[in-house]
Amino acid sequence: MRVIAGKARSLPLKTVEGLDTRPTTDRIKETLFNMLQGDIAGSRFLDLYAGSGGIGIEALSRGAREAVFVEHSKAACACINDNLAFTHLSESAAVMELDVLTAINKLKGKGVFDIIYMDAPYSCDLEQEVLLKLKDSDLVDEYTIIIIEEKKDEQLSYIEECGFKAVKVKNYKTNKHIFLKLNK
DSSP states (O other): OBOOSSTTTTOBOOOOSSSSOOOOOHHHHHHHHHHHHHHHTTOEEEEESOTTSHHHHHHHHTTOSEEEEEOOOHHHHHHHHHHHHHHTOGGGEEEEOSOHHHHHHHTTTSOOOSEEEEOOOTTSOOHHHHHHHHHTSSSOOTTOEEEEEEETTOOOTTTTTTTEEEEEEEEOSSEEEEEEEEOO
């Protein structure tokens, strides 16, 4: 795994050992950021279930103003911090070693995020509770882009019930990215 583009381009990133995380492949990451290219520069980026931090680090490398990484695993947070130091992107980042719902509560009053990326463990139905929490928070507005990475065959039928609408879906071989906006 490596940084694809930007000021940390081609730098290798550490990953967390074991099966608790599944880093997004370079090819999928490149496709995702090509789709977001006009939205990244100067953005506030929230990386939920951050794993080794590859997505948020890519955002910082491509010009995001700030990235907040939320991960409950101590080993994963250590990996994120190592990757941020190695890429010289630490000063624009904050790592929160918390579960996602607690982190959302702690971020209250700290401003709106432009992009929120959520890569929860597949098939655990964690996204619904997080979307409901985000909808009732001050972290999103009508311009915030929320991206969920999920298994290709997973149906997230509750998206509209949670107050969001899917504006785009990008399918890959085994997984997909669902782009959401507040349904106002």
